[in-house]
Amino acid sequence: MSQRASTKSRRFRFPEETSVIFALLLLVAIVGFLRPTFLKPENLLNLAASYSISALLAGCIVYLLSMGEIDLSFGWILNLSAVIAGISMIAGVPIWIAIILGILAGTAMGAINGFLTVVMRLPLIIVTLGTASVYQGISLISNKSGSVVPTDKKITSNVFFRSLGGDIDTPIPFILIFVVLAFVVLHLTLHKTRFGYRILAIGSNPEAARLAGIPTKQTKILVCGLMGFVSGIGGVLFLGFRGAVDPTTGANLLLPVVAAAIIGGTPLSGGAGTVWGSLYGALIVGVIGVGVVFLGINAVWSTLVTGLVILFAIGVDQIVRVRKNRAG
Amino acid sequence: MEIKSRKARWSAIALSTGLVLTATGVATPAQAAEKKLTIGFVVHVIGNPFINQIIDGAKAAAKDLKITLKVTGPAGAEGDAQLTAVQNLAAAGVDGIATSVPSASMMKGLNAVIKAGTPIVQFNGFVDGVNAPYVGEKSVESGRLLGKMVLDKIGGASAKGDVIIGNCFPGFPVLENRSKGVQESLAKAPGIKIIGPSDVKVDAAANFAAWQGLLAANPKALAMVGLCAPDVESIGKVNAAVAGSKTIGAGYDLTTGNLAALQNGTAHISLGQTPFIQGYLPVYMLVDSIRNKIKINKAGFINAGTEIVTATSVIEPFGSAPLTFAKLQKMSASPSATRLYYDKIVKGYIKDWQKNLKPIADESA
Numbered sequence: 029m030s031q032r033a034s035t036k037s038r039r040f041r042f043p044e045e046t047s048v049i050f051a052l053l054l055l056v057a058i059v060g061f062l063r064p065t066f067l068k069p070e071n072l073l074n075l076a077a078s079y080s081i082s083a084l085l086a087g088c089i090v091y092l093l094s095m096g097e098i099d100l101s102f103g104w105i106l107n108l109s110a111v112i113a114g115i116s117m118i119a120g121v122p123i124w125i126a127i128i129l130g131i132l133a134g135t136a137m138g139a140i141n142g143f144l145t146v147v148m149r150l151p152l153i154i155v156t157l158g159t160a161s162v163y164q165g166i167s168l169i170s171n172k173s174g175s176v177v178p179t180d181k182k183i184t185s186n187v188f189f190r191s192l193g194g195d196i197d198t199p200i201p202f203i204l205i206f207v208v209l210a211f212v213v214l215h216l217t218l219h220k221t222r223f224g225y226r227i228l229a230i231g232s233n234p235e236a237a238r239l240a241g242i243p244t245k246q247t248k249i250l251v252c253g254l255m256g257f258v259s260g261i262g263g264v265l266f267l268g269f270r271g272a273v274d275p276t277t278g279a280n281l282l283l284p285v286v287a288a289a290i291i292g293g294t295p296l297s298g299g300a301g302t303v304w305g306s307l308y309g310a311l312i313v314g315v316i317g318v319g320v321v322f323l324g325i326n327a328v329w330s331t332l333v334t335g336l337v338i339l340f341a342i343g344v345d346q347i348v349r350v351r352k353n354r355a356g
Numbered sequence: 357m358e359i360k361s362r363k364a365r366w367s368a369i370a371l372s373t374g375l376v377l378t379a380t381g382v383a384t385p386a387q388a389a390e391k392k393l394t395i396g397f398v399v400h401v402i403g404n405p406f407i408n409q410i411i412d413g414a415k416a417a418a419k420d421l422k423i424t425l426k427v428t429g430p431a432g433a434e435g436d437a438q439l440t441a442v443q444n445l446a447a448a449g450v451d452g453i454a455t456s457v458p459s460a461s462m463m464k465g466l467n468a469v470i471k472a473g474t475p476i477v478q479f480n481g482f483v484d485g486v487n488a489p490y491v492g493e494k495s496v497e498s499g500r501l502l503g504k505m506v507l508d509k510i511g512g513a514s515a516k517g518d519v520i521i522g523n524c525f526p527g528f529p530v531l532e533n534r535s536k537g538v539q540e541s542l543a544k545a546p547g548i549k550i551i552g553p554s555d556v557k558v559d560a561a562a563n564f565a566a567w568q569g570l571l572a573a574n575p576k577a578l579a580m581v582g583l584c585a586p587d588v589e590s591i592g593k594v595n596a597a598v599a600g601s602k603t604i605g606a607g608y609d610l611t612t613g614n615l616a617a618l619q620n621g622t623a624h625i626s627l628g629q630t631p632f633i634q635g636y637l638p639v640y641m642l643v644d645s646i647r648n649k650i651k652i653n654k655a656g657f658i659n660a661g662t663e664i665v666t667a668t669s670v671i672e673p674f675g676s677a678p679l680t681f682a683k684l685q686k687m688s689a690s691p692s693a694t695r696l697y698y699d700k701i702v703k704g705y706i707k708d709w710q711k712n713l714k715p716i717a718d719e720s721a
Contacts, residue, residue, distance in 0.1 A: 063448065065447070065448065065449055066447075066448075068447075071447045074443065074447065075444075075447075078440045078443065168526065168527075171527075173526035173527040173532075174527050174529075174532070175459065175460035175461065175527065177460045177463075193464055194468065266436075266461075270436065270439075270461035270462075270464055270465065271461065271463065271464040272459075272460040272461040272463065272464070273461060274435050274458075274459040274460055274461050274527065275526060275527035276434050276435060276458075276459065276527070277434075277435070277436065277459075277461060279434055280430070280434040280437060317440065317444070318440075318444045318447075320428070321426075321428055321441055321444035321445055321448060322444060322447075322448045324424075324426045324448075326427060328402070330402075330428065331402070
């Protein structure tokens with residue numbers, strides 16, 4: 029009898045992200061039940077679009093968390109990449125070249141983080157404590173502590189700004205389509221390539237990974253470069269989506285992005301990670317943010333309620349996870 | 357064991373749902389039957405004493421006009437988070453939104469909300485290009501005024517020495533304008549050397565530490581001039597900690613802490629930007645324009661006025677009733693006393709807001 033049950037449970041193995049999807053759906057259902065307008069498709073799509081850049085970053089920070097590292101500078105990499113792209117556009121550099129410049133700058137900043145980590149033999153969190161301020165400082169100097177706003181018609185009428193900024197009507201926002209495609213690539217890279225296996229192996233046991241012949245230093249630099257690359261993409265997406273970049277853009281991304289990855293099921297201890305989970309985690313963070321406004325929760329109470337609902341979501345996730353493991 | 361965990365699970369879900377329901381205050385059928393206007397009020401930071409005074413003004417308007425007010429805003433000043441709050445309020449179906457606009461990156465999103473039919477009024481901070489009127493101070497002019505008052509205190513055009521300027525939020529357009537105005541006035545004394553503007557941070561503890569460091573590095577400074585709400589209180593504390601300090605302390609806003617610093621003589625000048633009007637007027641404009649079908653979807657400026665306060669005098673704008681320092685102190689901690697004092701303004705300047713609407717260029721004139 030017990031053998032049969034065991035075979036049955038093995039047959040019905042739910043994906044790793046089931047618990048976080050359940051928590052997300054439960055939150056959507058609660059807010060939708062209390063305020064039915066929340067469930068309008070355009071609202072849900074706009075919500076997803078608004079949180080898509082932080083979701084993209086969460087998808088990539090899973091790589092670092094899986095490797096047992098954390099980057100504190102990606103918000104400022106995003107900012108500086110957007111500033112470089114924006115200033116280049118204003119200076120007359122062709123738009124697509126300016127975009128590539130922004131992304132390359134982001135990649136270089138990420139790689140510098142990785143290089144310093146390897147050379148100084150310090151955890152990435154310590155290195156990026158310093159580089160975050162360096163990138164912020166360069167950004168403030170570059171934009172003269174003001175906003176970078178490309179206003180020239182030649183620039184704003186480019187398909188890049190029109191598509192991301194919503195001037196071209198599409199059933200699904202462009203930024204959302206792009207981010208979902210990016211998640212497919214990030215998921216496949218982490219779970220289906222040698223590079224991905226190396227990251228997980230380093231996160232699981234760095235010494236064993238080194239002894240097994242994995243080039244740990246190169247892999248670290250590559251992952252940091254990837255984080256910079258994705259932050260650079262985030263920066264140029266932000267520029268296209270909002271049409272400007274401010275001195276404070278990216279300043280408050282750290283907490284929601286890391287929270288999204290952790291809520292999504294990626295442990296801080298390394299060795300495991302789920303890219304799709306981070307997307308659902310980002311959506312949970314988004315639904316909580318939107319829900320607080322939809323439900324008209326007083327601003328003074330909203331921070332407390334946000335914290336309690338995050339605990340609730342994590343609790344539901346954990347309950348489903350434990351049940352699933354027992355069943356498995 | 358199984359029953360226990362299920363009980364715990366449902367208890368957790370029920371408790372959390374209950375918390376959300378309690379916090380939202382679900383409408384009763386009677387409340388639902390009485391259709392009220394709902395106005396969203398979005399600030400750029402929650403928990404700041406000056407911003408709280410603006411919120412109190414907005415709440416007073418909501419009470420007078422019998423509307424529902426939904427106040428929200430990010431915990432840390434960041435334009436994208438604030439724009440998301442505005443978009444969420446619009447999606448939630450509010451009738452109009454008043455918002456401060458600290459970032460240029462909010463412009464496109466705000467114009468989309470306006471285009472979709474939700475009227476917006478900007479307050480306290482604005483961005484060129486947003487199709488909505490703005491309620492706030494004349495920022496360059498108020499900077500000029502503060503600079504002139506500081507200059508008078510340190511010896512006028514013949515003054516010689518250092519003046520420290522601190523900006524808690526470099527890049528914030530209104531603060532940059534104030535800084536420009538202060539420096540314009542101080543430039544009339546060729547012997548004055550400007551130190552800064554330095555980033556003195558908006559968080560109270562970091563702000564104090566920044567001013568402490570600035571004075572330690574420039575112990576002979578003639579004056580410390582802040583551009584944000586926490587500065588006067590911090591400057592006062594820094595001055596108090598240095599025995600015999602003669603450095604003039606000046607800045608903005610009439611929070612309880614700032615007034616205490618003026619009273620005990622550790623700071624000397626603070627300009628108020630009538631937070632009551634900055635909170636009350638945007639809500640009034642939205643409600644009036646919605647009820648009377650007045651279109652407000654273009655840029656414009658309504659001066660909220662500047663209050664000039666020292667330990668010995670209080671000058672309020674728009675011919676308001678004379679005010680003593682003691683009464684001003686009481687008002688800074690009492691929304692009801694503030695509402696009572698501004699009754700004449702509510703029935704005059706605010707009611708006639710359409711007459712007082714000027715081109716947006718007037719803000720930085």
